[in-house]
Amino acid sequence: MKTLNENKFDELFKERFSNYSENPPDAVFNKIKNTASNFNNPASFWKKGGFFVSIAVVIIAISVVLIVNSFNTLNEKQIAKPISQNNLIAENNILKNNIIAIHAETSIVNNNNVKTNKTKIINQQEIVVKSAVIDNSDNFNSANQITVKSILPDNNQLPEIQSEFEIQINVKPATCHKHNGKISLxxxxxxxxxxxMDFNPNKQITFIDxxxxxxxNFKAELNTVSKNFIVNVTDSGIVKARFTHYEITxxxxxxxxxxxxxxxxxxxxDEISDVSFKWYFGDxxxxxxxxxxxxxxSIGPFTISLxxxxxxGCKDSTISLPLSIAGSAIDLxxxxxxxxxxxxxxxxxxVTAVRNFECVIFNTNGETVYxxxxxxxxxxxxxxxGLQMANPGIYFYIINAVGIDGKVLKEKGFVYLLK
Structure with missing residues (x-):
């Protein structure tokens, strides 16, 4: 390949043509050479065009920055409302934990203007009552617990806010039909x-005995939130005396x-350990x-009491109908x-209440048969x-006995034997 080192053209394009396997045609080579000869100093060519190139680069850079900023501004506008709502949720969570709040304030960011909505909380929505525990001691037991909840309406798609407070109700039951019950709130x-509400509805109280x-009937108030509730005072330790009796005769x-x-x-x-009894049998x-x-x-009517x-100290008594106790007797x-x-x-x-007894059977001839x-x-x-059945007819008997009460009993008579 022809070496191109005669002038500036060779310096500029030697690398371009260094890999060609043969020289270009003379006509082409001359045209390229003549064109290149117009640029006596290549470095001055870059100096003359570098200023305009720099201006173009600056304009392009500014355009790019403006475009990026416009996208960022659009994104900020699009996410402004969610960010505001996230802040609102955080604010609402604080209100939810603040159970004495009666009004809630929420803020909505819209075009850099702040709009404040005030919403009044609706009264309680839920009540939870636990089972009462009765205790006869002087100590109070936690009988009831009421949770009062108030709910913010779902306006403008705001998250739900709850405000609540708990009421502890302690009851000591009355005993033995006495007026000794107590309530503590x-x-x-x-x-x-x-x-x-049953005594002085305008007087604030926390204890009644x-x-x-x-x-x-009671009412609890916290600012504008209120709850009416009922407390039941039971009568404890009530004893009911009852009994019955059984006998052969x-x-x-x-x-x-x-x-x-x-x-x-x-x-x-028998399910209670502290109950005692005293019986009076009437004798x-x-x-x-x-x-x-x-x-x-002994004989006679007897009234039994329990x-x-x-x-x-609770007690009760009961009395039965008279129990008629008969003396020793024999019926035949x-x-x-x-x-x-x-x-x-x-x-x-x-035979009734007989201690000693003997009965003898005779036939009409006076003979003992049994x-x-x-x-x-x-x-x-x-x-x-027992070897033979007696003939039908009349037989006589004699009974001698002594009653438990010491009474001597003697009976004589006859009996018909029928087939």
């Missing part, structure tokens, strides 16, 4: 005011079984057992039919040691 917010059992010496049905606050007494005797057994040793009482049938049909098959005297000494047994119509 408090709140987690010191500015909450309480009023009893000397209360009978019943319901009482109401007679001297026959055990009478007493069954205690007493209750305390509606529960069976100058008594008992402290919950379920006693008693034997009467007194039940607990450790806090005058006919029986030992035919195996299950009806009147045995001649059995009805005898026994257990008052709970009788004659089944068999004779000769």
């Amino acid at each position: 408090s709140s987690d917010i010191a500015d909450v005011k309480f009023y009893c 000397n209360l009978n059992a019943g319901t009482y 109401q007679a001297i010496g026959v055990p009478v079984y007493f069954s205690n049905k007493s209750t305390v606050d509606g529960k069976n007494f 100058a005797l008594n008992s402290f057992e919950p379920n006693p057994v008693h034997n009467y040793n 007194v039940a009482y607990n450790s806090i 049938p005058n006919i029986f039919s030992p035919n195996g049909d299950g009806i009147n098959d045995v001649f059995m005297p009805a 005898k026994w000494n257990n008052p709970e047994q009788g004659w089944d119509g068999k004779i000769n040691n």
Whole structure:
């Protein structure tokens, strides 16, 4: 390849043509050479054009900056409202934690102008009441807890704001139908005011005593938020004395079984540990057992009474109808039919309160055909040691007995034996 080092042209384009494998045509080469000869100093050419190039670069840079700024301004306008809403949410969260707030202020940024909306909070929306715990001691137990919540309406798509305060209700029940119940009110917010609507609705109170059992109406206020609620004072330790009795027969010496049905606050007494009893049987005797057994040793009507009482002084008593206790006696049938049909098959005297007993059966010839000494047994119509059934007819009996009351009993008579 031809070496191009004769003039400035060679310096400018030697690299361009250094890789060509052959020389360009002479006509082309001459034209290029003639054109290049007009630029005697290439460096002056760059000096003359560098100023305009710099101006163009500056204009382009300014245009780019303006375009970028316009996009940034647009983005700022687009995100201004969400940022404002985020600030609003943070502000609302602060209000939500501030439970004594009655009004909430919210701000909306719009074209760099601040608009303030004030919205009044609606009264309470939710009440939570826990079960009452009854205690007969002088100490109060937390009986109820009421949570009062107020809600900001969802205006202008604002987030929901809640303002709340808690009411602690402590109740000491009345006892034994006495006016000794107590109510104590408090709140987690010191500015909450309480009023009893049943006494003086304009007087602020936090404690009431000397209360009978019943319901009482109260109102709690915190600025413009208020809540009406009811407190129930129960009557505790109420004793109800009740009993019944069972016996085979109401007679001297026959055990009478007493069954205690007493209750305390509606529960069976055996579920309560501090209940005591005293029984009066009407015969100058008594008992402290919950379920006693008693034997009467004399005849006559007896009135039984029971007194039940607990450790806090509540008591109750009850009285039964007269219990008629008969003396020793013997009643006898005058006919029986030992035919195996299950009806009147045995001649059995009805013995009451008898300690010693003997019965002998005779036929019309005066011969002893049967005898026994257990008052709970009788004659089944068999004779000769049970080997033979007696003939139908009339038979005579003699009974000798001694009652539990010491009375001597003698009975004579006859009985018909039928087939």
